[in-house]
Amino acid sequence: MGTGQPITGLDRNQDLTSSGPTNNPHLLIVTASALPSPTAADDDDDEDETTQQSRADADDDGRIYKNPRNSPSAQCPRDEEQATLLGQKCLRKCSSDEDCKSKKKKCLCDGACGMSCIKPDRECPELTQPEIGKVTLTGRLFGDKAVYSCPHGYHVVGLQSRSCQADGKWAGQPPACKENIYCLQPPTIEHARHSALPEQATFDLDATVQYNCHTGYVTNGFPRAKCLAIDGQASWYGPDISCEPRSCGEPGDVPHGWVTADCHTFGCRAVVQCGQGFELVGKAERYCQADGAWAPKELPTCVQGDAGTV
Incomplete structure (x- = not known):
């Protein structure tokens, strides 16, 4: 095929399987009706997490959120490290529609970005037809799919289906139809x-x-x-x-007491105990954190029984 022509226009009520006549058996032309581009005012929530944090309360217009934006969702958790690895831009966190500043935004699940303030009618760009095979769209709005298929004897190598994300981009990279060898899923590495x-x-x-x-x-x-x-x-x-x-090193020494730790790396626990006649002031347990530091930062102390309280 190799036409490189963009997919244009689609009435969302139109039957997607009806492509009309074409001279190329592998080409499916899908159309999508143009929607208005979002204005700057509509995209108040479309800022990255660093910008949100720097603007802090000024962005919130003095509102008290009924469902705080930092409240995690068990059904759709936010994993910003994974989103960055995938090249996905995360929008404003939310727990409900009320957390979004614009009434045009809805609190919806955006993959690795978790629950986010999303403009449902934001469009993803037009797609070109592959050289071999076809791509069929359910639409070009958030949550819509671009489904790829190949003629007999070929395989879809890559993502068979791509989703329209809240950042206005199609997830992943376009696949290709191949009739030769290809790799399956990459190796799994612990942690x-x-x-x-x-x-x-x-x-x-x-x-x-x-x-x-x-x-x-x-x-x-x-x-x-x-x-x-x-x-x-x-x-x-x-x-x-x-x-x-990650190693946190030795958990430290406590005068008139001792520290017990089976290990000194991320997730390990150290327990402080005092000698006879001394009482512990502070927290007895410390944990090795992801940044390589023990927490709490300050070691507890052991004082004589009549000089302090536990």
Whole structure:
């Protein structure tokens, strides 16, 4: 095919399977009606988390949120590290529509970005038809899908379906129809994540994915994997990494007492006890945090029984 023509116009009530006559059996022209572009005023919530934090209460117009924006959602958690790895821009956090400054925004689940203030009628860009196969759209608004398919004898290598995200971009990269070899899902590394969307099951030759260790773990080694063909077989080569828990070092010494810790890395616990005739002032337990520091920061003290309280 190789027409490179954009997909234009689609009445959302139109039957998507009716493409009309075409000279190319692999080409499906999908149309979508143009919608007005969002104005700057409508996009008040479309700012990244750093900007939101810097503007703080000034952005909130003195409102008291019935459902605080920082309240996490168990059904749709916000994972900003994963969103960054996937190249997805996260919008304003929310727990309900009332947390969004614009009445045109709704509090909806936006994948790795979690519950976010989203303008439901924001459009994703037009898509061009692939050289081989076709792409069918359910629409170009938030949550709509672009579904790719291939002719007989070919396979969709890459994402078979891409979603229109709240940031106005289609998730992931466009796939291709291939009749040769390809790689399946990348290797799983303990305590690490990679840059491919979880729903992607096939990868083209020369595709690469980047690995990052989870928070609290240190990346050691080469963090990338590449799909290569050797002797007619496709396989992932790499990554060569390990994710080791971050060390907090020794938890410290307490005069007239002792500190017990089975380990000194992320997630470990240290317990402080006092000698006979002394009482503990402060918290007896300290935990190694993801940043490599013990918390609480201050060590407790052991004082003589008649000189302080527990």
